[in-house]
Amino acid sequence: MRITSPAFVDGGRIPTKYVMPRAGGENLSPPLSWEGEPEGTKSFAISCVDPHPIARNWVHWLVINIPASVHRLPEGASGRSMPASARELKNSFGFVGYGGPQPPPGTGDHPYVFTVYALSVEVLDLPEDISLEEFLGAIEPYILDKVSLTGYYSR
Template identity: 45%
Template sequence: MEFALKSPAFERGARIPVRHTCDGEDVSPRLEWTDPPALTRSLALVVDDPDAPVGNWVHWVVFDLPASARILPEGAPKDASLREPAGAIQGKNDFGRLGWGGPCPPPGKPHRYFFKL
């Protein structure tokens, strides 16, 4: 099976629900993935928006995700260290804060958000 990442909160290519944006509660969406490639020791996640007016905008960075992990629960706390999955660490986003910073594009053209694991 191919390594794949998805969210039960929205379909690929669909709008991210308001709950996960600055217009809502700004909580991180639940993410799920399949078994990573053999010999993977840890994973890193980057969520970005290449359509931001200032260039690529990073909304979320998580690293040291254990290779055994298969989910990031909805509503990850905005702390450096995560309890679930244990050992994962969040970096600062381009809003200058730790953790998830949901979509908050200016009015105008639609933006795309890439979830890369």
């Protein structure tokens, strides 16, 4: 599988408009495109996690039940123009949907890892306030492939 974003390249800087307002941004979810999923893919899931030692796997975005026919999310899709069957779950900020970068000032570059999972199941029934560990455990049996794109941000 391959994943790209017109907003930033893998290993590049995340533009400010995709970060939280307290960090100077607009909290728009970045545009994402993916392709090359394996045969048998019935849906996609997305996670965005900050694995920085200070953030300790802070969840910025969890999405499930994206139809297999969907291969892109436009800029600002979270909360506005998600595919009809897709479900956004709570992030570590405590609200549903995308919560952009907002690293503590002076903690250096934080990696934000956007992962798209190709799943062998059409629908997952997961609670809105699921933890990252529970999310990963729930999708693990159905993962056919996954691909990640990492952007960096610091204050």
